[in-house]
Amino acid sequence: MCGIVGVVSHTPVNQLIYDALLLLQHRGQDAAGIATNHGSHFSMYKANGLVRDVFRTRNMRSLPGNSGVGQVRYPTAGNASSEEEAQPFYVNAPFGITLAHNGNLTNWEQLKIDMFKNDRRHINTESDSEVLLNVLAHEIQNATTGYSLDPAAMFRAVAALHKRVRGSYAVVAQIAGHGLLAFRDPFGIRPLCIGFNDTEQGTEYLVASESVALEGLGFRFLRDVIPGEAIFIDNDGKLYNQQCAENPTLNPCAFEFVYFARPDSIIDGASVYATRLKMGEYLAEKIKRQFTSGDIDVVMPIPDSSRPAAMELALKLNIEYREGFIKNRYIGRTFIMPGQGVRRKSVRQKLNAIASEFKGKNVLLVDDSIVRGTTSREIVQMARESGAKKVIFASAAPPVKYPNVYGIDMPTSSELIAYGRTEEEVCREITADALVYQDLDALKRSISDVNPALKSFEASCFDGIYITGDISRDYLDRVEYARNHPKPQNEDVIRSQLNLNLAKVD
Numbered sequence: 001m002c003g004i005v006g007v008v009s010h011t012p013v014n015q016l017i018y019d020a021l022l023l024l025q026h027r028g029q030d031a032a033g034i035a036t037n038h039g040s041h042f043s044m045y046k047a048n049g050l051v052r053d054v055f056r057t058r059n060m061r062s063l064p065g066n067s068g069v070g071q072v073r074y075p076t077a078g079n080a081s082s083e084e085e086a087q088p089f090y091v092n093a094p095f096g097i098t099l100a101h102n103g104n105l106t107n108w109e110q111l112k113i114d115m116f117k118n119d120r121r122h123i124n125t126e127s128d129s130e131v132l133l134n135v136l137a138h139e140i141q142n143a144t145t146g147y148s149l150d151p152a153a154m155f156r157a158v159a160a161l162h163k164r165v166r167g168s169y170a171v172v173a174q175i176a177g178h179g180l181l182a183f184r185d186p187f188g189i190r191p192l193c194i195g196f197n198d199t200e201q202g203t204e205y206l207v208a209s210e211s212v213a214l215e216g217l218g219f220r221f222l223r224d225v226i227p228g229e230a231i232f233i234d235n236d237g238k239l240y241n242q243q244c245a246e247n248p249t250l251n252p253c254a255f256e257f258v259y260f261a262r263p264d265s266i267i268d269g270a271s272v273y274a275t276r277l278k279m280g281e282y283l284a285e286k287i288k289r290q291f292t293s294g295d296i297d298v299v300m301p302i303p304d305s306s307r308p309a310a311m312e313l314a315l316k317l318n319i320e321y322r323e324g325f326i327k328n329r330y331i332g333r334t335f336i337m338p339g340q341g342v343r344r345k346s347v348r349q350k351l352n353a354i355a356s357e358f359k360g361k362n363v364l365l366v367d368d369s370i371v372r373g374t375t376s377r378e379i380v381q382m383a384r385e386s387g388a389k390k391v392i393f394a395s396a397a398p399p400v401k402y403p404n405v406y407g408i409d410m411p412t413s414s415e416l417i418a419y420g421r422t423e424e425e426v427c428r429e430i431t432a433d434a435l436v437y438q439d440l441d442a443l444k445r446s447i448s449d450v451n452p453a454l455k456s457f458e459a460s461c462f463d464g465i466y467i468t469g470d471i472s473r474d475y476l477d478r479v480e481y482a483r484n485h486p487k488p489q490n491e492d493v494i495r496s497q498l499n500l501n502l503a504k505v506d
């Protein structure tokens with residue numbers, strides 16, 4: 001999941017975009033970038049790392065202009081460590097376009113080939129987002145004649161893009177000298193919303209992955225971008241919009257509500273916090289059916305994401321809620337870190353147990369989800385080392401059994417602890433005394449109860465149903481193979497050649 005932001009203002013936007021990216025940092029920790037537009041000139045700076053580490057004062061000074069886009073990246077395609085694949089991306093024709101993308105295209109490899117053969121466009125990275133930018137550029141080229149670019153032409157281009165591209169995409173793009181284009185895929189998988197701020201110079205607009213970025217910067221929430229819709233804000237601050245997809249439907253990603261989004265965001269009309277409280281409530285009902293009152297002495301959250309669910313669960317069970325794990329706030333989210341080794345080490349660095357809270361007690365540990373099992377294994381161990389009598393584990397989400405191809409980096413089933421295992425087997429794996437998972441139906445109700453207009457969800461990691469309809473077994477096998485056999489990067493090739501030569505010398 002990445003975080004994206006786009007702004008059209010009447011004053012310089014570099015600091016505003018930086019601040020918005022800080023508010024979206026939880027969505028991506030690998031790379032950050034900003035591109036601003038000043039007259040017909042783009043300035044861009046991007047690099048690997050957290051927002052606060054990527055941008056120095058000199059970088060910020062080099063980003064003039066009253067409009068711009070930014071991104072924090074959590075890679076799902078291409079090469080996670082490549083700075084070249086940090087976003088935004090830039091293409092010089094037509095007009096000059098910069099783009100930031102949240103999501104994952106499922107047909108990007110085929111599109112890359114088509115682009116080269118039919119459109120004669122060269123894509124220089126393994127990023128699906130660079131492919132997306134080139135499709136957009138090609139379709140804008142097709143939709144326009146001469147230098148003029150009216151909103152209608154832009155909307156024709158987005159309509160053509162929807163026909164070519166598959167997968168999930170929430171996008172902000174700047175067209176040099178013209179304005180900001182934002183659009184969302186026809187299934188509405190990834191979130192995108194728009195806010196405004198009335199200033200003396202006129203209205204300024206901010207488009208962002210989550211409403212927390214609007215609120216935190218003093219913008220007022222206008223609305224969510226509708227699935228398939230495109231919004232264009234010209235550089236004078238005039239807003240145009242049009243539905244560009246033929247059969248749009250709203251299917252927000254259920255995992256945003258479980259884990260990704262900040263609890264203080266509102267996504268597609270549902271407060272993330274309220275949905276997490278509901279998850280706790282439904283989980284409490286299930287626990288009540290399976291355990292009797294003396295079985296659990298204390299309920300504890302695994303900080304941070306599970307706190308609202310654990311708190312509500314304790315309340316509904318009428319059992320004491322205690323914080324037994326303290327989080328080191330300087331360690332990032334472990335789930336979105338690249339590589340299992342880093343993840344495992346980070347759990348122990350990140351969470352530490354207060355032994356007195358565990359000694360002699362039957363503890364119910366609550367997490368929002370169990371994905372690879374890295375966190376739960378370590379946590380159960382830590383609870384035992386701290387003297388817990390019994391450790392019961394509860395997950396506010398159902399078992400994650402299937403790969404995700406829409407922007408959450410879990411492309412292979414083999415890495416998922418619940419894949420091919422029964423709940424009893426997972427329980428044994430994480431060495432808990434008992435394990436309770438939320439039912440999928442209850443998870444969906446947790447979101448629908450908060451906004452009844454939300455009836456359908458992208459929940460493929462729980463049920464294996466891929467709503468875009470283009471995901472075959474063969475496709476998943478290919479993704480799994482590619483993940484397990486990464487293409488050697490230049491540096492790796494050099495190193496392996498060096499090793500070979502050294503072996504010869506030996």
Ligand SMILES: O=P(O)(O)OC[C@H]1O[C@H](OP(=O)(O)OP(=O)(O)O)[C@H](O)[C@@H]1O
Pocket residue numbers: 259302303304305306332333334335336367368369370371372373374375376
């Ligand atoms: O089963 P796993 O593969 O370990 O993944 C699941 C865990 O990862 C996430 O925590 P994370 O540390 O990323 O962030 P948080 O502080 O927001 O909970 C999530 O909240 C679970 O605790």
Ligand SMILES: NC(=O)CC[C@H](N)C(=O)O
Pocket residue numbers: 001002073074075076077078085101102103104105127128129407408
């Ligand atoms: N998580 C995301 O939204 C990733 C965006 C894009 N697919 C990338 O890998 O950079």
Ligand SMILES: [Mg+2]
Pocket residue numbers: 302303304305306367368375
């Ligand atoms: Mg967690």
